[in-house]
Amino acid sequence: MISFSLTEEQKALQDMAREFAEKEMKPNAAKYDKGEEFSEDVMKKAFEVGFLTCTVPKEYGGGGLNDIDTVIISEELAAGCAGMYTTMMVNALAYSPIIHFGSDEQKKKFLTPHTEKMSFASFCLTEREAGSDASSIATRAEKVGNEYIINGSKCFISNGGIASLYTVFANSNPEKGARGLSAFIVPREIPGLIVGKEEDKMGHRASNTVELTFENVKIPEENLLGKEGIGFIIAMRTLDKTRAPVGAAGVGVARAAMEYAVEYAKTRVQFGKPIALFQNTAFKIAQMAIEINAARHLVWHAAWLLDEEKPCGKESAMAKTFGSDVAMRVTTECVQILGGYGYMKDYPMEKLMRDAKLLQIYEGTNEIQRLVISREVIGPIK
Numbered sequence: 037m038i039s040f041s042l043t044e045e046q047k048a049l050q051d052m053a054r055e056f057a058e059k060e061m062k063p064n065a066a067k068y069d070k071g072e073e074f075s076e077d078v079m080k081k082a083f084e085v086g087f088l089t090c091t092v093p094k095e096y097g098g099g100g101l102n103d104i105d106t107v108i109i110s111e112e113l114a115a116g117c118a119g120m121y122t123t124m125m126v127n128a129l130a131y132s133p134i135i136h137f138g139s140d141e142q143k144k145k146f147l148t149p150h151t152e153k154m155s156f157a158s159f160c161l162t163e164r165e166a167g168s169d170a171s172s173i174a175t176r177a178e179k180v181g182n183e184y185i186i187n188g189s190k191c192f193i194s195n196g197g198i199a200s201l202y203t204v205f206a207n208s209n210p211e212k213g214a215r216g217l218s219a220f221i222v223p224r225e226i227p228g229l230i231v232g233k234e235e236d237k238m239g240h241r242a243s244n245t246v247e248l249t250f251e252n253v254k255i256p257e258e259n260l261l262g263k264e265g266i267g268f269i270i271a272m273r274t275l276d277k278t279r280a281p282v283g284a285a286g287v288g289v290a291r292a293a294m295e296y297a298v299e300y301a302k303t304r305v306q307f308g309k310p311i312a313l314f315q316n317t318a319f320k321i322a323q324m325a326i327e328i329n330a331a332r333h334l335v336w337h338a339a340w341l342l343d344e345e346k347p348c349g350k351e352s353a354m355a356k357t358f359g360s361d362v363a364m365r366v367t368t369e370c371v372q373i374l375g376g377y378g379y380m381k382d383y384p385m386e387k388l389m390r391d392a393k394l395l396q397i398y399e400g401t402n403e404i405q406r407l408v409i410s411r412e413v414i415g416p417i418k
């Protein structure tokens with residue numbers, strides 16, 4: 037049965053996220069972007085309304101949002117500010133391995149405190165020599181007695197400098213390759229965990245991104261997620277779940293850009309009439325509207341598959357790729373509609389274009405998504 041109408045609860049959630057984006061995020065977006073600053077005051081409010089732990093199950097104190105709910109709010113929050121959105125949703129990315137592979141005890145111990153006090157978490161997979169090729173990570177986790185000793189370094193870690201909790205992927209059995217990977221919960225206050233310098237980024241500048249180094253970091257064996265050797269599966273399953281929200285963020289960024297460009301085109305007069313009356317502008321806007329709607333449908337379908345617990349690797353990858361590509365195309369066209377004003381930092385458009393770019397890169401580049409999709413569409417070749 038297919039339905040495109042939201043329930044009353046979903047509409048209320050959408051309204052709440054839209055209002056939060058309009059009132060708290062948009063008015064502060066330029067300030068935090070310019071200073072590449074962590075938006076602590078906005079995040080305090082985001083914590084109070086529950087966005088920072090929205091996907092944590094209710095029994096552990098979180099919002100218990102399902103995947104459809106998550107993509108609905110992702111579109112709205114990213115329309116407010118993609119950098120602040122990333123800060124919030126990286127929490128969901130980092131909690132996901134604990135929610136889906138952690139024991140009840142681990143969830144109580146590590147997730148519940150995050151629902152009681154504003155806290156952040158990081159998902160630590162990427163390394164300098166292991167970006168797209170995630171299974172080749174060099175960080176090691178050596179079992180000594182009833183502890184694991186972690187050594188290595190991770191790069192481009194969102195929330196890394198502000199997090200109090202890290203889900204870390206390391207190889208505990210190097211000769212087994214991808215099947216040697218394991219996932220661990222690492223608290224911030226632990227000797228040997230070194231937070232490196234903050235990256236100076238093109239976009240998502242309100243989001244904190246750092247390098248992390250693990251120097252003989254000792255964690256108890258109770259912090260292993262699931263069992264040894266399933267780290268790669270945990271990472272892949274997590275990303276299958278979090279790629280649809282990235283597509284939704286693309287929809288949000290594209291929608292925010294289109295809405296701004298429409299208002300501009302209705303009031304910007306050239307050759308004696310608003311530029312919205314020129315077919316060149318009107319047709320550009322029509323094309324944007326088509327693509328935004330198509331992207332939203334792909335995102336909602338992937339989220340529906342996730343909620344139904346049906347296979348969704350291909351569909352999540354499609355939603356992420358198309359949503360972020362649409363964000364890039366639409367924001368580029370919107371900068372063009374605004375002309376010189378689109379290129380100036382006094383207007384919000386150039387930020388939207390810079391923010392769109394990262395959506396094509398993080399949580400798996402769009403080239404990797406096309407690899408995932410094509411492998412499934414083509415299937416085995418004899």
Ligand code: COS
Nearest residue numbers: 161162167168169170171214269272273276349399400404
């Ligand atoms: N769910 C469950 N299992 C999966 C899976 C998924 N989505 N994808 C792969 N696996 C399993 C495979 O079935 C295989 O298992 P077996 O060893 O039992 O056969 C194993 O994992 C290895 O899979 P595969 O051979 O496909 O691995 P590859 O090295 O070819 O890499 C890609 C797969 C490229 C898809 C993976 O490395 C990837 O997603 N890279 C991008 C990483 C990324 O998104 N980084 C962003 C950082 S987080 S912000």
